[in-house]
Amino acid sequence: MGFDALNEREQAILKLLIEHYVATAEPVGSRILAQKYTIGLSPATIRNTMQDLEELGLVEQPHTSAGRVPTDKGYRTFVDQLLELKPISGQEAQALREQINAEGSTAVEDLLEKTTRVLASISQQLGVTLAPRFDQGILSHVELIPVAQKKILLILTVKSGLARTLLVEVDVELRDAVLERTAQLLNERLSGSKIGDLHQNLKERVKDLTGADARLLKMFVNASDSLMGMGGAGALRLEGTTNLVGNPEFKDHEKLSGVIQLLEERTSLVELLQQKGIGEGIVITIGKEINLSEAEPCAMVTSAYHAGRVSGTIGIIGPKRMNYGRLVSLVETTAKLLSKQLKKMF
Amino acid sequence: MGFDALNEREQAILKLLIEHYVATAEPVGSRILAQKYTIGLSPATIRNTMQDLEELGLVEQPHTSAGRVPTDKGYRTFVDQLLELKPISGQEAQALREQINAEGSTAVEDLLEKTTRVLASISQQLGVTLAPRFDQGILSHVELIPVAQKKILLILTVKSGLARTLLVEVDVELRDAVLERTAQLLNERLSGSKIGDLHQNLKERVKDLTGADARLLKMFVNASDSLMGMGGAGALRLEGTTNLVGNPEFKDHEKLSGVIQLLEERTSLVELLQQKGIGEGIVITIGKEINLSEAEPCAMVTSAYHAGRVSGTIGIIGPKRMNYGRLVSLVETTAKLLSKQLKKMF
DNA sequence: TCTTAGCACTCTCCATAATGGAGTGCTAAG
DNA sequence: CTTAGCACTCCATTATGGAGAGTGCTAAGA
Numbered sequence: 001m002g003f004d005a006l007n008e009r010e011q012a013i014l015k016l017l018i019e020h021y022v023a024t025a026e027p028v029g030s031r032i033l034a035q036k037y038t039i040g041l042s043p044a045t046i047r048n049t050m051q052d053l054e055e056l057g058l059v060e061q062p063h064t065s066a067g068r069v070p071t072d073k074g075y076r077t078f079v080d081q082l083l084e085l086k087p088i089s090g091q092e093a094q095a096l097r098e099q100i101n102a103e104g105s106t107a108v109e110d111l112l113e114k115t116t117r118v119l120a121s122i123s124q125q126l127g128v129t130l131a132p133r134f135d136q137g138i139l140s141h142v143e144l145i146p147v148a149q150k151k152i153l154l155i156l157t158v159k160s161g162l163a164r165t166l167l168v169e170v171d172v173e174l175r176d177a178v179l180e181r182t183a184q185l186l187n188e189r190l191s192g193s194k195i196g197d198l199h200q201n202l203k204e205r206v207k208d209l210t211g212a213d214a215r216l217l218k219m220f221v222n223a224s225d226s227l228m229g230m231g232g233a234g235a236l237r238l239e240g241t242t243n244l245v246g247n248p249e250f251k252d253h254e255k256l257s258g259v260i261q262l263l264e265e266r267t268s269l270v271e272l273l274q275q276k277g278i279g280e281g282i283v284i285t286i287g288k289e290i291n292l293s294e295a296e297p298c299a300m301v302t303s304a305y306h307a308g309r310v311s312g313t314i315g316i317i318g319p320k321r322m323n324y325g326r327l328v329s330l331v332e333t334t335a336k337l338l339s340k341q342l343k344k345m346f
Numbered sequence: 347m348g349f350d351a352l353n354e355r356e357q358a359i360l361k362l363l364i365e366h367y368v369a370t371a372e373p374v375g376s377r378i379l380a381q382k383y384t385i386g387l388s389p390a391t392i393r394n395t396m397q398d399l400e401e402l403g404l405v406e407q408p409h410t411s412a413g414r415v416p417t418d419k420g421y422r423t424f425v426d427q428l429l430e431l432k433p434i435s436g437q438e439a440q441a442l443r444e445q446i447n448a449e450g451s452t453a454v455e456d457l458l459e460k461t462t463r464v465l466a467s468i469s470q471q472l473g474v475t476l477a478p479r480f481d482q483g484i485l486s487h488v489e490l491i492p493v494a495q496k497k498i499l500l501i502l503t504v505k506s507g508l509a510r511t512l513l514v515e516v517d518v519e520l521r522d523a524v525l526e527r528t529a530q531l532l533n534e535r536l537s538g539s540k541i542g543d544l545h546q547n548l549k550e551r552v553k554d555l556t557g558a559d560a561r562l563l564k565m566f567v568n569a570s571d572s573l574m575g576m577g578g579a580g581a582l583r584l585e586g587t588t589n590l591v592g593n594p595e596f597k598d599h600e601k602l603s604g605v606i607q608l609l610e611e612r613t614s615l616v617e618l619l620q621q622k623g624i625g626e627g628i629v630i631t632i633g634k635e636i637n638l639s640e641a642e643p644c645a646m647v648t649s650a651y652h653a654g655r656v657s658g659t660i661g662i663i664g665p666k667r668m669n670y671g672r673l674v675s676l677v678e679t680t681a682k683l684l685s686k687q688l689k690k691m692f
Numbered sequence: 693t694c695t696t697a698g699c700a701c702t703c704t705c706c707a708t709a710a711t712g713g714a715g716t717g718c719t720a721a722g
Numbered sequence: 723c724t725t726a727g728c729a730c731t732c733c734a735t736t737a738t739g740g741a742g743a744g745t746g747c748t749a750a751g752a
Contacts, residue, residue: 029715044725047716065715065732107512107572145491147501153511155493165499165511167453169691226456241610245603253599257591260606264587345515375744390696393745411703411744 006056006077012039013049014058015082018070022321025248027067072287072320075299079284079324086325088333092122100337108132108162108307108342112237115314115338120240123327125318126263128302130273131235132162132312132342135196135228142190144183144216149173154220156227158195160308161346168223174216182212186220199228236270238263249297249319258294268292277304277313282328287320301327303335307342314338352402352423358385359395360404361428364416368667371594373413418633418666421645425630425670432671434679438468446683454478454508454653454688458583461660461684466586469673471664472609474648476619477581478508478658478688481542481574488536490529490562495519500566502573504541506654507692514569520562528558532566545574581658582616584609595643595665604640614638623650623659628674633666647673649681653688660684 006014016037020028030043030050039046050068053059058074061067070078088096099118100111112129119127137158145153150170157163189209190198198205202224206217241263250256262269272290276283286299299322302315314335316327352360362383366374376389376396385392396414399405404420407413416424434442445464446457458475466473483504491499496516503509535555536544544551548570552563587609596602608615618636622629632645645668648661660681662673 027715031715042725043715044717044727045723048724051717061716063732065713065730067715110572143493145499147489147503147509151509153491153499153501155499157493161497163493163497163513165513167509167511226453239610242603242607245599245606251599253591253597256602257588260591261588264585373744377744388696389744390698390746391694394695397746407745409703411701413744 006081009041009049010053011082013046014053014070014074014078017050017053017059017068018074018078018082021070022323025321027062027069029067032067070320072289075286075320075324076289079286079328083328084325085329086323088122088326088329092330093333095122096334096337100334100341108345111338111341111345112312115334116237116239119314119316119330119334120243123316123318123330124240124243125316125322125327126241126244127237127239128269128273128313128315128317129237130270130277130313131237132160132307132310133274133277134158134162134164134310135194135199136310137162137195138309139191139193139195139198142183142186142220144179144186144220146174146176146179152179152216152219154223154227156195158308158310160310162307162310164227166223166227168219170215170219172215174213178213178216182216182220185209185212195228199224202228236266236273244318247319247321249321255297259298262292262294273302273313273315276300276302276315277311280304282332284324284328299324301331303331305335305338305342307339308346352427355387355395356399357428359392360399360416360420360424363396363399363405363414364420364424364428367416368669371667373408373415375413378413416666418635421632421666421670422635425632429674430671431675432669434468434672434676438676439679441468442680442683446680446687454691457684457687457691458658461680462583462585465660465662465676465680466589469586469662469664469676470589471662471668471673472587472590473583473585474615474619474659474661474663475583476616476623476659477583478653478656479620479623480504480508480510480656481540481545482656483508483541484655485537485539485541485544488529488532488566490525490532490566492520492522492525498525498565500569500573502541504654504656506656508653508656510573512569512573514565516561516565518561520559524559524562528562528566531555531558541574545570548574582612582619590664593665593667595667601643604642605644608638608640618646619648619659619661622646622648622661623657626650628678630670630674645670647677649677651681651684651688653685654692 013033016033016039017028020032020036030046033039033046034041034043050059054068057071058077059068060071062069096118099114102114108131112131116127116129137160140157140159143155145155147153147167150173152168152170154166154168155163186206189206203221206221209217244250244259245256250259272292276285281303283302284299287296290298290300297319298317299320300315300317301324302313304311305314315331359379362379362385363374366378366382376392379385379392380387380389396405400414403417404423405414406417408415442464445460448460454477458477462473462475483506486503486505489501491501493499493513496519498514498516500512500514501509532552535552549567552567555563590596590605591602596605618638622631627649629648630645633642636644636646643665644663645666646661646663647670648659650657651660661677
């Protein structure tokens, strides 16, 4: 990207401008920068630099005689080239550890719930987590357990130790031996496969299983959708919607409404987060880079976390005008703690 | 309440006024009522009646020369004395049945999810459901099922057929015989009791169980919180937040923010709904009657539903200015369908 | 006695200035 | 290359003046 490389002064001005705008939400003018920060330049000089930045598409004016405001591209340059990580405070780190390393939580669900909450409360933004992608996992074993007459508990366990259960009802009472036999056959046929693949073609893969109870097989295939599907609703957790509402960027009703709609609809958000959680490390996505029109005024800081072989995504969502330095540190630390805790649990 | 009994004309005017206000969200003046509805009275006469209604505290003027708007007390009188039920349309009834009576859903969770969604979509308001109050149920039996080494599945089943499961980890590997023995002892000691009572004093009730594995007992007691507690987050479902956002009463940012905060916080909403779901039949709660300041601009139409011996709550939440006649029918029908389906399932 | 036409009154809403202020771009001097 | 100075632009705020809606009250009519 050499063609839009910034000289030192341009970098300094852009950095100060964004930092000031993040703090105040007001367009920032040349005088403010000259006064507030001992930068050794007059407003006029700063104005010249600002014009350069505007020509590069990094800042813009809401109207002719207002100060400048960063554009998406400006934020992008800022986070790519100028970002200073600001480690979270001792207290905050403490709070994180208390929630995530707590001994009490036996279930992944609890842990994610707590994580989402603490993310929201420390960031003062919207905290999000996406449960581990079950469909990435390798099936370890299937169990069919008689619970009551006509009720069977299905358990799917993956290699890392994650499991999902589903209580289903069958039409007729089945003898334990039949259950055991079918479970055994299913295990022989299926274990070692990736859940995602199984989800695609389960019907094909079990249709020629002789010796298994046909009714039971059918039930298993039917149930597989809820067992192997990611279960959009359950997988996504959101906390801190309130934190968004206060932001000046959402005083426009349209915008707020759009974002709330997005959060409610969930599926597109789930897809988005899945995609952001593929790689390693922190991913920052700003404004239009999120390919959803309703999310235009927002930015996300996300990171993958790991539970054995499978991974999920955590992150925070807020207005573009967010404290990237702080939030990147927060999400990074949280993802690490979460992965560590999950490793300990399995 | 004889002292504020309304004469026929006052009733008619109040009814028309509220109906018109519900439709338009604009203060309604005397001329409109005289013109729009063939009421056989001149605006002046209507004005006189309106003054009476105002003295009774049933309507009020936003400002001196505006039309009238119903007060909470006005709505209350309307729903208590003047409400005409408007049966939902055939299409809507069809949609309800399709979602609720669907054969596919094996799990109560799915069913509630669908119910919440369809409530929201038909009402064009916020749909809410609260899962059956597990703690009202009578414990039928406990099961401890070895799933993998060091992993045990706990199942709590109540008389009606509802069950909850939890996968827990134990420090040491336990032999099946030990599990069976402990489960048997737990059943002898606990089954037949109300879950809510057990939740209170489980530790006391099992501490002298000789012959049971101590470690297993401790694990069971620890797990009881998540098994027997109502699990606020999981019990409450909300759909249709977007439907609220569009309403003119929420164009004031403060109000919208308050309601969103309320929805997010969940615990007070759960308590509220539990309380409304105690009796039988439809409960309408209007404005300040909901004892939560953030919910002041809202009204709720709720009803209990039943799953065997235990009950839950469903309902819709919207602005006070809602179509009570239609929504009462909707919630009533939905609660009946839901109870019927649950009965069928167990 | 109840109803209604008429009228003065009040208040909101909207559009139209008028003013002050913030911030810019440009020019010319240092 | 930097900066002081200045004209200029645009927004935000406030004031002003109808137009419109709806009321309360009074007095006349049924």
